[in-house]
Amino acid sequence: MRRLAFWALVAAIAVTAAPVSSGARLLRVAYVVPVVASPDPHDLYGAALLGFERAVKHFRIHARVVEFPPRAGAAPTLRALGAQRYDLVMIGEVRLGGDVTAVLHVARQFPGTKFVLTDPPVYTRWPSNVEGSIWRVEEPAYLAGYLAGLMERRQAGPDVAGSVGGFSIVPVNTFIKGFEAGARAADPHIRLLRGYTQDFLDPSRCRSFALAQIARGARVVFNVAGLCGLGTIDAAKRRGVWAVGVDVDQSFLGRQMLTSVLKRFDVEVYDTVQALVQGKLRTGGNMVWNLHNKAVGLGKISPEVPAAVLRRIAAVRAGIAAGRIHVPRAER
Numbered sequence: 103m104r105r106l107a108f109w110a111l112v113a114a115i116a117v118t119a120a121p122v123s124s125g126a127r128l129l130r131v132a133y134v135v136p137v138v139a140s141p142d143p144h145d146l147y148g149a150a151l152l153g154f155e156r157a158v159k160h161f162r163i164h165a166r167v168v169e170f171p172p173r174a175g176a177a178p179t180l181r182a183l184g185a186q187r188y189d190l191v192m193i194g195e196v197r198l199g200g201d202v203t204a205v206l207h208v209a210r211q212f213p214g215t216k217f218v219l220t221d222p223p224v225y226t227r228w229p230s231n232v233e234g235s236i237w238r239v240e241e242p243a244y245l246a247g248y249l250a251g252l253m254e255r256r257q258a259g260p261d262v263a264g265s266v267g268g269f270s271i272v273p274v275n276t277f278i279k280g281f282e283a284g285a286r287a288a289d290p291h292i293r294l295l296r297g298y299t300q301d302f303l304d305p306s307r308c309r310s311f312a313l314a315q316i317a318r319g320a321r322v323v324f325n326v327a328g329l330c331g332l333g334t335i336d337a338a339k340r341r342g343v344w345a346v347g348v349d350v351d352q353s354f355l356g357r358q359m360l361t362s363v364l365k366r367f368d369v370e371v372y373d374t375v376q377a378l379v380q381g382k383l384r385t386g387g388n389m390v391w392n393l394h395n396k397a398v399g400l401g402k403i404s405p406e407v408p409a410a411v412l413r414r415i416a417a418v419r420a421g422i423a424a425g426r427i428h429v430p431r432a433e434r
Contacts, residue, residue, distance in 0.1 A: 128164040131375055132183050136172045146349045146367060150194060150220065153368030157375035177204035184212030184251040190378045192218045192371060206232065216234075216385050218374055220367060223389075224272075230265045233385040235370065238392035240280030241422050242399050244429045245326075246285025246346045248418050249403070250322040250360060252411050253344065255289050257321060264295035264315030266334045268327035275432035277326045277348065277363060283430050284353075284418075295320055295371035303326040309333030316341045322360060324348070335359070351401030361402030369397040391425040 135147065141155055151167070158165040160410030170179035176193060183191050196202060196219050209217045209232045218233045228234055233343050247263070254261040263285050269276040282294050295315045299307040304308040312334040313321045322344040325331030330413035331348060332355075339358045347355070347362030370391055377383035391397035400419075403412065 106261050115150040119272050122359065126209070128162055128379060129190070130164045130166075130186070130188040130191045131192070131378065132166045132168055132188050133192045133371065134168045134170060134176055134179055134183070136170060136176075138167060138169045143368075144350055144352075144354065144367065145156055147194060148265050150348055150367035151370035153366075154375070156368070157372045161375060161379045162318050162376065163379065164365040175204055177208055180205065180208040180217070181211065184215045186207060188215050190216045190218065190375070190383070191409045192220055192374060192414070193222075194220055194367075205356070211290060215399075216378070216383060218385070218389075220370055220374075226364075228386055228388070230386040233383075233418060234388040234389045237365055237398065238390060238429075239363060239365055239398055240276050240394045240429045240431045242282075243277045243280030244284035244287075244306045244422065244427075245400055245415055245419055246324065246363050247281035247286075248288040249284075249400075249411065249415055250324075250344065250346065251282070251285040251288025251292055251405070252414060253360065253407065254285075254321060255293055256408075256411075260319050261289050261321075262284075262315075262319035263292060263322040263324070264296065264297070264312065264318075264320035265313070265324040266308050266311045266327055266331065267296070267298045269300060269331055270434060272432050274298075274326050278324070279432045280429050281324050281346070281363075299327055299330055301330045304330050305333030305336065309337045312337035315411075317345055322346060325352075353404075357404070359404060360407070364399045366391075366399070368396045369395075373397075392418065393419060 120168045142152040144421050168179055170176045174177040196205060202222055213231050213271050216231050218236055222234050231393060250263045265281060265433050267277045267278055297311040299311055308327050308330040315323055323349050324340050325334040335345040335355050336377045339356050344360040345358050346360050349365050352362045353359045
């Protein structure tokens with residue numbers, strides 16, 4: 103019901119936006135996804151729709167969200183939007199090489215339309231009307247690791263922290279590498295554990311891995327496994343240790359949450375529409391989303407974290423954003 107109400111709102115705003123001069127054409131913007139979810143700050147793609155909702159409210163645009171059949175792929179939908187002379191088409195989920203090839207083919211057919219891939223595989227040879235995205239999630243992960251290291255140092259006994267990833271792939275390892283680098287910077291003697299469940303969906307698998315790490319002394323466990331990672335957070339709750347969330351602010355899951363590493367699709371979507379409206383959207387390369395432009399960051403930090411620790415985290419954040427602190431990024 104909420105989904106239908108929201109998209110009715112999108113249509114109404116697109117039609118009733120502030121008046122423009124006679125004959126003026128509204129910019130046409132589409133957001134394309136395989137499954138339309140409800141706007142929800144607790145869901146990565148739901149958060150993106152919240153960003154789109156804000157953009158629709160703030161700017162004079164003709165807005166549309168289009169769901170494409172996953173089996174058919176996005177290409178037929180993108181081709182139809184190009185033929186309808188959309189100014190901007192944002193693609194919410196394109197992960198496979200074949201999907202990227204399809205987007206490139208359609209983009210070359212419609213050079214008058216700008217295509218933005220919000221979370222693609224890293225790719226450098228975009229056509230002049232295509233923009234990719236590079237997410238510097240290692241930066242907020244470093245902050246979370248630094249926070250974990252500082253909190254470990256305040257407790258008696260060995261300092262141990264763990265990460266539970268879904269698969270050993272670059273998007274997952276970038277989070278983990280940043281987290282581990284931050285933990286070591288804050289606590290050079292910390293022992294770091296890492297495990298991969300080979301699963302992004304089953305919480306029981308992540309729960310088992312996290313419990314095993316906690317049994318080995320981990321007092322902070324980092325979830326990098328999507329829905330599976332809810333099991334990591336549950337294990338932390340059961341054993342009375344800290345958990346670090348991923349992608350969205352997961353502080354709502356309980357007092358065991360130390361913080362979360364945010365990947366803010368809502369900022370990306372809103373800022374992209376704003377750049378189009380202001381005539382500043384540049385395509386043909388990759389937009390970098392990082393701490394500096396506030397597209398990544400930390401979620402709510404536990405109120406149990408002392409003020410002195412918060413001040414230290416703020417200083418480290420400023421150092422990363424200014425380029426004074428280099429954060430390593432996973433290559434594989």
